[in-house]
Amino acid sequence: MTAFFAALLYLATAVVVGGLAYRTWDYARTPAPLKIPTTPAPVTRGGVALRLLREVALFESLFRSNLWTWAFGWIFHVGLALVLVRHLRYFIEPVWGWVAFLQPFGIYGGFMMAAGLAGLWARRLLVARVRYISTPSDHLMIALLLAIAGTGLAMKYVAHTDIVAVKAFTLGLLYFDWQPLPPDGLVYAHLALVALLMLIFPFSKLLHAPGIFFSPTRNQADDPRERRHLAPWAARLDP
Amino acid sequence: MAADVKAPPLREFPGTPPPLAPDAMAASKPYVATDKMQQALGFPGALDDGWQKRALDKMGELLGKYRSLKVYLDACVHCGACTDKCHYFLGTGDPLNMPVARQDLMRSVYRRHFTLPGKLFPKLVGARDLTREVLDQWYSYYNQCSECRRCSVFCPYGIDTAEITMAGKEIMDAAGLGQKYSNEIIGKVHRIGNNLGLPGPALADTLEGLEEDVKEETGADVRFPLDQKGAEVLLVTPSADFFAEPHVDSLIGYAKVFHASGISWTLSSHASEAGNFGLFIGNYDQLRTIAMRIREAALELGVKRIVVGECGHAWRVAYSMWNTLAGIGAGGDDRFARILQQQLDSRYKQPMHICEFTHDLIGRGALTLDRAANDHRVVTFHDSCNVARASRMGDTPGGQFEIPRAIIRAVANRYVEMAPGTTHDATFCCGGGGGLLTDELLDLRVKGALPRMEALRQIADGQGVNFMATICAICKAQFTKVLPYYGFKMGMVGGVHQLVSTAIRLGAKQ
Numbered sequence: 001m002t003a004f005f006a007a008l009l010y011l012a013t014a015v016v017v018g019g020l021a022y023r024t025w026d027y028a029r030t031p032a033p034l035k036i037p038t039t040p041a042p043v044t045r046g047g048v049a050l051r052l053l054r055e056v057a058l059f060e061s062l063f064r065s066n067l068w069t070w071a072f073g074w075i076f077h078v079g080l081a082l083v084l085v086r087h088l089r090y091f092i093e094p095v096w097g098w099v100a101f102l103q104p105f106g107i108y109g110g111f112m113m114a115a116g117l118a119g120l121w122a123r124r125l126l127v128a129r130v131r132y133i134s135t136p137s138d139h140l141m142i143a144l145l146l147a148i149a150g151t152g153l154a155m156k157y158v159a160h161t162d163i164v165a166v167k168a169f170t171l172g173l174l175y176f177d178w179q180p181l182p183p184d185g186l187v188y189a190h191l192a193l194v195a196l197l198m199l200i201f202p203f204s205k206l207l208h209a210p211g212i213f214f215s216p217t218r219n220q221a222d223d224p225r226e227r228r229h230l231a232p233w234a235a236r237l238d239p
Numbered sequence: 240m241a242a243d244v245k246a247p248p249l250r251e252f253p254g255t256p257p258p259l260a261p262d263a264m265a266a267s268k269p270y271v272a273t274d275k276m277q278q279a280l281g282f283p284g285a286l287d288d289g290w291q292k293r294a295l296d297k298m299g300e301l302l303g304k305y306r307s308l309k310v311y312l313d314a315c316v317h318c319g320a321c322t323d324k325c326h327y328f329l330g331t332g333d334p335l336n337m338p339v340a341r342q343d344l345m346r347s348v349y350r351r352h353f354t355l356p357g358k359l360f361p362k363l364v365g366a367r368d369l370t371r372e373v374l375d376q377w378y379s380y381y382n383q384c385s386e387c388r389r390c391s392v393f394c395p396y397g398i399d400t401a402e403i404t405m406a407g408k409e410i411m412d413a414a415g416l417g418q419k420y421s422n423e424i425i426g427k428v429h430r431i432g433n434n435l436g437l438p439g440p441a442l443a444d445t446l447e448g449l450e451e452d453v454k455e456e457t458g459a460d461v462r463f464p465l466d467q468k469g470a471e472v473l474l475v476t477p478s479a480d481f482f483a484e485p486h487v488d489s490l491i492g493y494a495k496v497f498h499a500s501g502i503s504w505t506l507s508s509h510a511s512e513a514g515n516f517g518l519f520i521g522n523y524d525q526l527r528t529i530a531m532r533i534r535e536a537a538l539e540l541g542v543k544r545i546v547v548g549e550c551g552h553a554w555r556v557a558y559s560m561w562n563t564l565a566g567i568g569a570g571g572d573d574r575f576a577r578i579l580q581q582q583l584d585s586r587y588k589q590p591m592h593i594c595e596f597t598h599d600l601i602g603r604g605a606l607t608l609d610r611a612a613n614d615h616r617v618v619t620f621h622d623s624c625n626v627a628r629a630s631r632m633g634d635t636p637g638g639q640f641e642i643p644r645a646i647i648r649a650v651a652n653r654y655v656e657m658a659p660g661t662t663h664d665a666t667f668c669c670g671g672g673g674g675l676l677t678d679e680l681l682d683l684r685v686k687g688a689l690p691r692m693e694a695l696r697q698i699a700d701g702q703g704v705n706f707m708a709t710i711c712a713i714c715k716a717q718f719t720k721v722l723p724y725y726g727f728k729m730g731m732v733g734g735v736h737q738l739v740s741t742a743i744r745l746g747a748k749q
Contacts, residue, residue, distance in 0.1 A: 023313075026309070027306060027309065027310055030302075030303060030304070030305070030306040030309050031304065031305075031306060032305070032306040032307060033304065033305065033523065033563070034559065034560055034563060035559040035560065035563065036307065036399065036402070036559065036629070038388060038391050038392055038397055038399070038628055038629075038664075039627070039628055039629060039630060039631055039636065039639065039664065040631070040636035040637040040639075040640075040664060041631075041636060042636065043635075043636060055395065055396075055397075059395055061320075061392065061393055061394060061395050061397065062318070062320055062393075062395040064392070064393060064665075065320040065321070065324070065393035065394075065395075066319070066320050066393075069318055069319060069320055073318065073395075120318075123319065124319075127319065128258070128259050129256065129259065129319055129322040129323065129334070129337060130317075130318075130319035130322065132259060132334045132337070132340065133317050133319060133322065133334075133337065133339050133340055133343065134317055135317070135363070135364060135365035136362070136363050136364075136365075137356075137363050137364045137365070138316075138317050140363075200356075203354065203355055203356050204356065204364075205313070205314070205315060205316045205317070207313040207314055208313075208314040208315070208316050208395075208396055211310045211313055211314030211396055212314065212395075212396045212397070214306060214310045215307075215310055215311070215314070215396050215397040215398070216306060216307045216310075216397075217307070217388075217391050217397035217398075217399050218396070218397035222631055222636060224558060224559045224560070224562050224563070224568065225558065225562060225568045225569060225588055225589060225590070226568070226569055226570050227562070227569075227570040228562045228563065228566065228568060228570050228571035228572070228573070228576050229562065229563050230563060230573075231304075233304060234523070234563065235573075237527060238566075238573065238575040239575065
């Protein structure tokens with residue numbers, strides 16, 4: 001199993017890193033020929049950076065739009081961020097101070113993830129408008145994330161895993177010095193689900209993560225009268 | 240009023256989203272452009288053999304040319320934030336008028352033909368082949384979007400359905416399925432010079448008639464100059480301003496403001512149209528060719544400033560796109576842009592909205608205004624979608640909201656704001672924008688006006704509002720038509736400069 005998971009995680013990492021790099025490069029090279037910021041919009045690049053920061057950190061537009069979706073969505077994402085920070089300890093030795101400090105909050109993060117996802121799924125099932133637009137993959141995505149959160153929490157609260165051995169395994173992956181993965185069904189399930197998530201990331205709606213930074217309605221400054229904005233293909237039309 | 244068209248009942252205010260009514264508007268579609276109209280714009284005349292390949296090729300081309308399209312088709316997570324934001328959904332209950340569902344009509348085809356999961360597992364990710372049935376659905380529902388961008392305000396990623404709708408129309412045009420109303424009008428702009436097909440001599444006659452009317456009303460020699468070389472300002476305004484009611488009253492207002500300011504100005508018979516329906520059909524070449532007329536007129540007449548009249552989408556194109564399309568603006572460092580930008584007076588914003596122009600004069604005390612002349616009116620202001628969410632006025636973000644209101648407050652004593660959430664950047668479209676202002680879509684237009692009518696009803700009943708000012712030719716035409724369906728008088732809508740026209744006192748300032 002160690003060899004299988006080592007191979008799977010290398011593959012998943014290659015796909016998620018390579019896939020996202022390709023997508024980001026593809027978005028970056030595709031021109032935005034016209035000025036289309038949703039106004040009122042910042043008039044400077046600094047203002048645009050702040051607008052994007054508010055969108056990414058606070059979900060500003062969603063807050064204006066729907067408080068329930070905002071609350072569940074924000075709780076899930078913050079939880080996910082805390083959980084990711086908590087998991088950093090599996091990849092660094094010695095563990096950095098701030099990562100150690102945030103360890104207990106990572107647990108809250110796990111519960112926040114589960115609660116946020118449950119709320120989002122409930123909206124998908126109970127609100128007729130949202131149910132109408134949901135595809136099977138939308139439901140499966142929530143199920144997958146919930147299963148990841150659930151197996152993770154189970155390893156803390158139901159059946160403890162030998163995390164020292166797990167850390168040896170992950171560090172081994174990092175330094176190409178392979179160590180055995182402890183034989184534990186929950187660990188297998190957790191890692192397999194995470195690998196699956198990484199594998200589908202660059203092909204799915206999870207592309208909203210890089211996508212928001214390339215959204216012309218949010219990342220353009222409102223300065224069309226002061227600057228001439230020209231895409232290369234459009235510039236070639238000028239006589 | 241058409242007998243078979245009925246307004247939906249007003250909801251308790253503020254309303255809750257309607258229950259889903261699948262297929263309620265499936266039969267709504269505009270007349271199809273004839274092969275002649277199509278070919279005049281360089282599009283295939285009809286959906287003949289090979290339309291599907293043409294459509295998919297065009298889609299691939301647009302995905303490479305427009306970052307918005309590519310990112311927006313990928314990024315949507317189906318969160319549902321937009322589902323209750325579209326006025327057409329609120330008015331019809333048809334779930335395909337929810338912005339995300341409207342986008343998914345194209346996203347499903349994108350996934351099927353351009354992504355790996357859609358090729359491998361179409362059912363799982365909701366991917367569909369581009370069949371004739373799917374195309375017909377596109378034709379129906381991409382012609383039920385006014386490209387007003389209200390959904391994009393509320394989307395956590397800023398996904399703008401207008402970008403998808405425009406791409407949809409562009410793809411359908413490339414396939415050979417064009418919309419008659421928009422494509423016929425674009426043909427008229429090229430052939431005659433304006434959307435309404437008013438030839439130069441008729442325009443000159445109309446303007447002369449207006450000079451006589453204003454002379455009779457005020458005793459002042461207010462001029463409506465046409466093709467006046469060496470004028471300071473070129474005014475570009477929607478052609479509806481030349482004779483449609485209530486539009487013409489705003490044109491008279493602009494003329495009085497110019498007269499009082501002493502700044503010389505002119506209209507152009509070559510550029511006798513501010514509107515640019517190239518935007519509505521998402522076609523860059525048309526957008527650009529139509530915008531170039533303004534550049535040509537400005538160079539020909541040697542004007543120093545370009546001012547744009549009351550027209551929503553025209554102001555979007557002028558403010559946000561003229562610099563790109565035709566070099567009308569500032570900051571161009573290429574030869575093409577410099578030719579014009581060196582002629583224009585860089586002390587002024589180029590182009591400038593007529594409201595910015597008038598607001599500036601009011602601020603300098605250059606106009607004599609009698610607010611009491613508007614005392615028979617209790618005024619509210621309808622923010623036009625393209626001005627509110629796709630442009631700006633003045634120096635600071637939000638100037639597009641403050642400047643028209645400041646003008647109204649300077650020319651009228653009684654002003655009431657509509658409910659929050661229905662104004663500023665959350666304003667509701669009038670229901671007739673985006674190339675939908677055509678009679679065969681009247682049912683859709685009446686239903687799409689519902690959210691605005693509800694907000695208006697609240698202050699009409701509560702505070703006696705009897706005049707809704709706006710700065711868009713389409714809003715004016717649409718409201719004139721649909722207000723009676725909701726029990727309002729059609730004369731209740733008018734322009735901001737109609738109010739200015741009523742209040743302004745001509746002659747020597749004291």
